[in-house]
Amino acid sequence: MEDGIYLQGPAGWVWVAESSLALTIQANDLTKPDSIQLTYSNQFTLPHSLAIQRLLENAEQLDAGSQHPYKLIPARLIEEDEIAFEGVAELQQFQGEWQVSLYDPQRALFDKLAEKSIRDLDLSWLDHSWTLDQINARAGATEGVCYPILDYGTIDGGIVAQDTIFPAVFVPTILTQMLQEEGYRPVGAWLDDPLLKQMVIPFTEAEPLARDQEWIDARTARVTVETMAPTPMFGGVLNQIMLLSVDDRELDNWKDGKANNFNTTTYSYVADAAMRLKVVAVQRFMVKVDVGTVEVKLQLEKNGAFVEQAYWSKTTGYNQSRAKIDQLELDIEILLKKGDTLKIRRIVQKRSAIAQWEGFIMNDPDSTYASFIPDATIHTGDTWLVAQNLPDLKCTELLLSLAFKMGGWFAIDNRRKTVELFKLTDVTRNRVQAVDWSAYLEEGEEPSLSFQIDPYAQRNLLKYKEQSGVDKGFGDGVIRCDRATLPAETTLFTLPFSASMESARQIGSYGAPLLIETRTITGSGETLQIQKKATGARVILVEPTKSFEISTKILNTAGEVVPATVTLTGCWFGRRPKTVLTNDNAFSLSFDPGPAQISEVALIARYYDGLKQVLRRPRVFTPSIHLRSHVVANLNPKLPIRLRNVRVGEIEISDGYFYLNKVNNYRSGMTCTATLIAF
Numbered sequence: 252m253e254d255g256i257y258l259q260g261p262a263g264w265v266w267v268a269e270s271s272l273a274l275t276i277q278a279n280d281l282t283k284p285d286s287i288q289l290t291y292s293n294q295f296t297l298p299h300s301l302a303i304q305r306l307l308e309n310a311e312q313l314d315a316g317s318q319h320p321y322k323l324i325p326a327r328l329i330e331e332d333e334i335a336f337e338g339v340a341e342l343q344q345f346q347g348e349w350q351v352s353l354y355d356p357q358r359a360l361f362d363k364l365a366e367k368s369i370r371d372l373d374l375s376w377l378d379h380s381w382t383l384d385q386i387n388a389r390a391g392a393t394e395g396v397c398y399p400i401l402d403y404g405t406i407d408g409g410i411v412a413q414d415t416i417f418p419a420v421f422v423p424t425i426l427t428q429m430l431q432e433e434g435y436r437p438v439g440a441w442l443d444d445p446l447l448k449q450m451v452i453p454f455t456e457a458e459p460l461a462r463d464q465e466w467i468d469a470r471t472a473r474v475t476v477e478t479m480a481p482t483p484m485f486g487g488v489l490n491q492i493m494l495l496s497v498d499d500r501e502l503d504n505w506k507d508g509k510a511n512n513f514n515t516t517t518y519s520y521v522a523d524a525a526m527r528l529k530v531v532a533v534q535r536f537m538v539k540v541d542v543g544t545v546e547v548k549l550q551l552e553k554n555g556a557f558v559e560q561a562y563w564s565k566t567t568g569y570n571q572s573r574a575k576i577d578q579l580e581l582d583i584e585i586l587l588k589k590g591d592t593l594k595i596r597r598i599v600q601k602r603s604a605i606a607q608w609e610g611f612i613m614n615d616p617d618s619t620y621a622s623f624i625p626d627a628t629i630h631t632g633d634t635w636l637v638a639q640n641l642p643d644l645k646c647t648e649l650l651l652s653l654a655f656k657m658g659g660w661f662a663i664d665n666r667r668k669t670v671e672l673f674k675l676t677d678v679t680r681n682r683v684q685a686v687d688w689s690a691y692l693e694e695g696e697e698p699s700l701s702f703q704i705d706p707y708a709q710r711n712l713l714k715y716k717e718q719s720g721v722d723k724g725f726g727d728g729v730i731r732c733d734r735a736t737l738p739a740e741t742t743l744f745t746l747p748f749s750a751s752m753e754s755a756r757q758i759g760s761y762g763a764p765l766l767i768e769t770r771t772i773t774g775s776g777e778t779l780q781i782q783k784k785a786t787g788a789r790v791i792l793v794e795p796t797k798s799f800e801i802s803t804k805i806l807n808t809a810g811e812v813v814p815a816t817v818t819l820t821g822c823w824f825g826r827r828p829k830t831v832l833t834n835d836n837a838f839s840l841s842f843d844p845g846p847a848q849i850s851e852v853a854l855i856a857r858y859y860d861g862l863k864q865v866l867r868r869p870r871v872f873t874p875s876i877h878l879r880s881h882v883v884a885n886l887n888p889k890l891p892i893r894l895r896n897v898r899v900g901e902i903e904i905s906d907g908y909f910y911l912n913k914v915n916n917y918r919s920g921m922t923c924t925a926t927l928i929a930f
Contacts, residue, residue, distance in 0.1 A: 252329045254919075256297075256353075258340055259325035260306045267303060270328060271295050272353065273923075274336055276914040278673070278888030279660035281865070281928060282705050285744040286651070289355035290338065293916070297349040311345040323359045325665075330880035330919045337665060356665035363433055364646035369452075372428050372646075374638040377420070381459075381635040383805065383817050386416060390798040390818040394421050396637060399453060399793050399822035400761060400801060402754035404770035405781070409759045410802045413631060415770065416817060417454035419793065420637060423447060426653070429646045430670055439671035441657065446838050446857070449792045451822075452641060457769055457783040459629040459640050462526075467625050472513035472520060474498045475505050475620040481537075481611035489599040489612060492518050493532065495621055503616065513623065519594045520623045522587040527626040527633075532561075532581040532595045535618035536610060540569040543606025548598040549581040553591055559583045564602060576613075584626055595621055631806075642788035648747045652790075655713070655744050656840070658858035662888060673889050675861030675910065679930045682908055685893035691876045693922055697900035698874035704928065707732055707866060708741040713842040713855065718749035718787040720768050726750030726825065728842020728855045732866040749787035750841070751824040761799050761821070762828040765791060792840060794831040797821040827851055861930070865910065870929040872909065874899050875922050883917060892927055 256272070257264045272292040280288045297303055299311070310317035323339035339359045343350040377396050379385045386398045396418045403415040423442065430437055441447065474495040482489065496515045498507040507513045513520050522528070532549050547563040561581040581595070599612065613619060629635055654660055659674035711730040717723060727750075730743075754766035767789055771782045798818050805815045821831035825845040839851035855863075888911065895906040909927035917923045 252332065254329050254331065256295075257327040257329060258306060259327075264327065265302060265306055267300075267306070268295075268297050270330065270919060272328070273916040273918050274328075274353070274883075274914070276336075276883065276886065276917055277912065278662065279675075281675075281862075281910070281912055284706070289357050289361075290336070291355065292336075292353040294343060294350050294352050297351055299348045303349065307342070307349075310342070311349070323354070323362070326353050328353070330883075333880045333884040335880045335883045335919065355663070357661065357663045359665075360433055360435060360663060360670075361647055361650075364429060364650065367429070367432075367646050369425055369429065369641050369644050369646055369649060370638050372425065372432065372638050374420070374425075374428060375636075377424075377637040378634050381629060381631055381633055383413070383803075383815065386418075387818045389418070390820060391795050392421075392820075393448070393795045394424050396420055397451065397793055397795065397820045398817075399451065399791065400758065400764045400799060400819045401453060401822070402756055402758075402764045402766045402768075404766070404768040405772060406754065406756045406758065406764070409757060410804060411758065411817075411819075413803045413805050413815075413817075416803065416819070417459065418635060418637070419451035419453035419791070419822075420641060421448075422450040422452060422649070422653070422790065425452065425641075425649065429649070435663070435668045435670050437671070438669045439673075441659070441672040441674075444657070445835060446792070446840075447653070447657070449794065449836065450790055450840075451793050453767060453789055453791060454640055455642055455767060455769065455786050455789055456640060457785045459635065460627045461629050461633065461636055461639065462625065462627040463639070464627075467627050469508040469510040470512050470523065470526070470623075470625045472498060472507045472623045473505055473620070474507070474513055474515070474622075475616040476614050478616065479614040481613045483609075483611045484599060485609045486601070486607065488601075489597065491597060493534070493595040493597055493619060493621065494518055494614075495595070495619075497616070505616065505620075517592075517594075519592050521593075522589055522591045524589050526587050527584055527628075527630070528587055528593075529584050529624045529626050530581065530593065530595075530621065531624075532621040533578060533619070534597055535576055535578045535613045536599070537573060537576050537613075538565065538569070538599070538608060538610035539571060539573050540565050540567055541571075541607040541609075542567050543601055543603035543608070545569075545606055545608045545610075546598075546600060546602040547577075547579055548596075549579050550596040550598065551581060551583060551585070552594045552596055553585065553587075555592075558585060566603075593623070644747055644788055652746050652748060655746060656854055656858070658854075658862060674858060675865075676858060677861070678889060678891050678910055679861040679864050679908075681889070681891060682893075685891040685908055686887070687893045687895070688876065688925075689894050689897050691878055691882070692894070692897055692899050693875035693877060694897065694899050696875040696922070698872060698902060700873075700902060701871040702869055703734075703737060704865070704869045704871055706741050707743075707869070708738040709734065710740040711866075712740065712742045714742055714745040715750040715842075716745055716747060716787055720766070720786070721750055721752055725752055725845060726841045728853065730855060730859060730863055730866065732869065734869065747788060748790045751789050751791055753826070758801060761801070761830050764828075765822060765824055790840065791822050791824050792836070792838075793820050793822045794827075794833060794836055795820060796833065797831040799830070823851075825851065861910075864930045865928055868929070871912075872902075872907075872927045872929060873924055874927070876914075876925050877922050878914070878917060880919055883914075886911075886914075891930075892925075894927075 308317040310319040326340035328336040550560040912926040
């Protein structure tokens with residue numbers, strides 16, 4: 252192939268210009284520890300040729316309708332018959348010719364994942380009935396969904412309330428799904444790391460939901476009647492459907508959602524999907540009873556059949572002054588299938604064989620109305636929707652969190668469609684495969700040598716997100732650099748997850764579970780109240796080989812609360828309960844060891860030896876280099892750089908190993924600079 256820049260079109264790769272760009276090549280810039288960086292080019296121009304116009308579908312024209320300015324285009328840089336760079340091109344602007352930049356292929360994948368929440372993933376194959384049988388069936392699971400032993404704030408006497416037994420989703424399952432949906436797959440040794448394999452994201456919301464608020468709002472209706480004079484009654488019978496014909500006065504809060512489920516012509520609510528619906532209907536009236544007994548009913552009908560009613564009845568001598576206005580309220584939840592139709596019927600009639608009475612039914616928005624509100628809460632026995640009940644985290648947030656926890660970065664192979672995590676520690680421990688760059692140095696040009704790596708300080712903090720109920724700093728860690736010339740302290744990054752502490756409550760022989768407090772109990776007996784709240788996203792570890800029978804209580808078919816047991820999985824964050832100890836799980840999610848954490852290896856000790864080694868003697872060496880195209884084409888970020896028996900300016904190097912932090916302004920056949928960090 253001819254040297255130059257190529258863009259991919261419908262017919263394949265198209266040569267578009269000679270190379271005039273400079274590349275900044277980087278696997279991961281250690282000077283930006285709170286993000287993952289990309290290889291990129293300086294901005295360059297593409298001539299306004301016929302070939303470019305055809306390829307870009309005349310995107311420069313205002314009325315062209317082309318999508319090319321709004322999407323990334325696969326691009327290649329060919330030098331000396333080598334693919335020196337393969338990534339994506341971004342069209343910046345047009346002014347007689349196109350201004351373009353090239354980016355690493357990670358850009359396309361990360362841009363897509365940045366727009367997607369993990370709640371948006373298709374995890375429907377993990378959905379299941381929320382019953383004890385299904386919970387028990389997932390004990391010992393190593394992928395998908397498991398049920399860990401957690402205290403959500405309501406454990407009493409070692410008994411876990413059935414409606415607080417919530418699932419957790421394995422992180423590798425989420426990771427694999429998010430990449431597969433974009434056409435990629437995770438590969439590499441990092442997938443076999445037991446810490447990653449045992450990492451799960453538990454439920455942390457106030458209530459488990461089957462739908463989001465937008466869906467609920469679209470199917471919510473609050474309806475009333477046109478204002479009319481009260482309907483008088485002097486004995487006899489009133490039996491009619493409530494004439495609920497007003498749903499379009501939003502200023503008065505009478506409205507029907509976007510799904511238009513309420514029909515004001517037939518006075519009925521029609522379900523457009525299966526749902527649990529809360530129905531409330533109100534009717535005000537006045538009845539005076541002289542003799543006998545009178546009754547008033549508000550009835551809910553489904554598909555023309557009676558379902559439930561609210562009932563009122565009074566006898567001889569009631570309301571002789573006619574001053575009392577009564578109100579009847581129907582309040583019910585009902586399960587609907589798609590197409591089910593609901594109506595409200597009102598009935599006023601005598602109940603005794605003989606009755607003498609009079610009164611009226613009121614017909615105004617304050618006296619006659621109904622509301623239909625879908626209940627999105629998942630109840631025991633319903634289907635648990637796995638994706639819907641994950642924390643609302645962007646996919647990129649989860650990916651970055653994994654990289655930060657494991658002290659690494661992601662390498663994306665756009666041709667093989669693979670994603671692999673590399674760790675700095677792997678680089679520093681791989682001297683045997685170091686690539687010798689001694690011959691590429693421009694020995695006549697004076698290099699720079701710095702003894703400080705920005706933004707690192709004497710104390711470098713790795714932090715979890717602060718959360719009410721979790722001790723400040725719990726789970727955090729510090730990497731120290733014993734250099735008095737550095738700033739005192741800096742935060743390298745803060746994860747979007749919060750740490751989890753042990754509960755003060757015990758569960759039988761299991762011990763103290765982790766506390767994720769989404770419920771608070773106040774009062775007791777008849778005054779007992781449970782407040783529900785969401786908490787910060789969490790990540791914990793489970794031990795699939797350690798399952799335990801835990802006491803709970805269930806409602807049997809007779810409506811009685813009876814004892815039961817459920818099999819749940821042991822879990823931890825920092826210190827392992829003695830009951831989950833194995834020879835293979837001596838690790839934790841704390842960056843530094845927490846209280847009483849003795850045998851569990853923390854994240855810094857497990858993954859950050861490479862950075863600690865770099866910070867013992869910070870040295871940033873920036874020489875001028877001359878790289879051939881084949882060197883750039885075969886650059887491997889996993890391998891260290893070796894320099895030996897060289898003199899560059901005033902600096903002599905007998906034998907040194909370096910992390911390749913960055914190649915700055917690479918152009919074919921020209922001198923550029925490399926940022927090398929010694930270890």
